Amino acid sequence: MSSQHNLLQSKQFKCSVSSVLNKDVKQHGKTFMFDGLEDTAWYSDQGLPQxxxxxxxxxxxxxxxxxxxxxxxxxxxxxxxxxxxxxxxSSSQNVYKKCFYPDDINDMQIFTLDAESNGKKLENVKKLSIVFEQSSDFFGRIIIYHLELLA
Incomplete structure (x- = not known):
């Protein structure tokens, strides 16, 4: 089995998010999910879904x-x-959808897309969407320090 690599480092992409806390993209913007630094993060504004x-x-x-x-x-x-x-x-058809339940912790969490698929492969994936329907924060805010897609 070949080693995995982060597609969000090796592939070019455009990212959009539902909101940024106080619209302050310089301190809380989406790019901070991908910069590899421990003290920067994307902060959503309040409200769900994000x-x-x-x-x-x-x-x-x-x-x-x-x-x-x-x-x-x-x-x-x-x-x-x-x-x-x-x-x-690439034709905007949804080819995969699954719900996950992250723990309310500060540690890196890993979600295998479908461990039961027995090697099923998807071809020509163009878009990854992550929707947060609920938050552990009363106001519906989400804070993410790191986001990776390993393949």
Missing amino acids: NINIVFNEPLESLDLSTCQLKIKFQGGFVGSVMTVSLDD
């Missing part, structure tokens, strides 16, 4: 669902406690 959309410049040729993993480091107390991950292909 979402992250990543559109790859070039479609991903093949994703093995049994080994593909989403790694997220939240700020405890500001965790997306119900999270739906979906993938769309």
